[in-house]
Amino acid sequence: MQTSLGWLLNRTAYGWRNVVDQYMKTLGLTQSGWMAMLHLNRSGEGCSQKELAHEIGIEQPTLQRTMNALVEAGYIRREKCPHDARRKTLWFTAPGSQLLAKMETQASAAREAMLAGLNEQEREQLHALLSRVLDNAHLKQVGKR
Amino acid sequence: MQTSLGWLLNRTAYGWRNVVDQYMKTLGLTQSGWMAMLHLNRSGEGCSQKELAHEIGIEQPTLQRTMNALVEAGYIRREKCPHDARRKTLWFTAPGSQLLAKMETQASAAREAMLAGLNEQEREQLHALLSRVLDNAHLKQVGKR
DNA sequence: AGCATATAATTAGCGTGCTAATCAAATAGC
DNA sequence: GCTATTTGATTAGCACGCTAATTATATGCT
Numbered sequence: 001m002q003t004s005l006g007w008l009l010n011r012t013a014y015g016w017r018n019v020v021d022q023y024m025k026t027l028g029l030t031q032s033g034w035m036a037m038l039h040l041n042r043s044g045e046g047c048s049q050k051e052l053a054h055e056i057g058i059e060q061p062t063l064q065r066t067m068n069a070l071v072e073a074g075y076i077r078r079e080k081c082p083h084d085a086r087r088k089t090l091w092f093t094a095p096g097s098q099l100l101a102k103m104e105t106q107a108s109a110a111r112e113a114m115l116a117g118l119n120e121q122e123r124e125q126l127h128a129l130l131s132r133v134l135d136n137a138h139l140k141q142v143g144k145r
Numbered sequence: 146m147q148t149s150l151g152w153l154l155n156r157t158a159y160g161w162r163n164v165v166d167q168y169m170k171t172l173g174l175t176q177s178g179w180m181a182m183l184h185l186n187r188s189g190e191g192c193s194q195k196e197l198a199h200e201i202g203i204e205q206p207t208l209q210r211t212m213n214a215l216v217e218a219g220y221i222r223r224e225k226c227p228h229d230a231r232r233k234t235l236w237f238t239a240p241g242s243q244l245l246a247k248m249e250t251q252a253s254a255a256r257e258a259m260l261a262g263l264n265e266q267e268r269e270q271l272h273a274l275l276s277r278v279l280d281n282a283h284l285k286q287v288g289k290r
Numbered sequence: 291a292g293c294a295t296a297t298a299a300t301t302a303g304c305g306t307g308c309t310a311a312t313c314a315a316a317t318a319g320c
Numbered sequence: 321g322c323t324a325t326t327t328g329a330t331t332a333g334c335a336c337g338c339t340a341a342t343t344a345t346a347t348g349c350t
Contacts, residue, residue: 005260010162019281050328059309061329114151133157194300206300206302209300
């Protein structure tokens, strides 16, 4: 095996992000921006920032910066939660919803480009193998601090 | 498929880096630091900074910052190349070589931890699938600028 | 020889991940 | 009911990927 799996994994993830980025480029959003938009749609509008960060798999302060930019750009708005004054819920604005629709199209085109040549069975195999490696990573990180 | 392959890929790569980081932690080097040390050993001492960056798969300015830290820490030294005054070649210092030996041990322990439960055939399968996805990424990035 | 182009190292500055620390509100325990 | 702890959002600052631009040297073309 010429290249180590760790390196390969890292580079493939990096390449994937860059390809999606190219497909998204015309929409004028950065990587963290489209990630947040797509995941907010998946999580469902009205979730808290903490919940969205967890869904994306990043930490709250990381999302904070991205959210500020999206709010600034007018795609998302924060609202105070009536039940819990600490929470702020997230909602698409009308321009945000329009942009989202275009993003979904681009996202699936990018996905298809990356997986070109892999049949359904191979995609599932890759998914299964990566899931097992990721589980190992999580096990090893118990008691990290 | 619950989680998208893109997300899974990204998180697995991230998890892998963090696990290796934990194994390396006691050695007092950052992620980019041990990457540079291990790859310099693989490339062979005396290579240029550009060559090492290419071997690692990062850009020259990214390596530059890391190299400055490693030189500062006394693990690596830069030397002027006699044939080409633009080039600088990279060499381990004595403390650097000692550290490297420990790093190699930790690196393979980390690798084994991440791949626990995957037999040889599965590892090769994962390698092959990732390689194909990475190829797609490269194809899509032709003419990127 | 002399000027244009190419290449290696470097500097400057951005994007996005993180942890640590702070503030405000909610919850728990006495 | 009041203080102690927990929780969500936020701020500050670090690590490490990038591109663009600068500098010094090498190479190539006329």
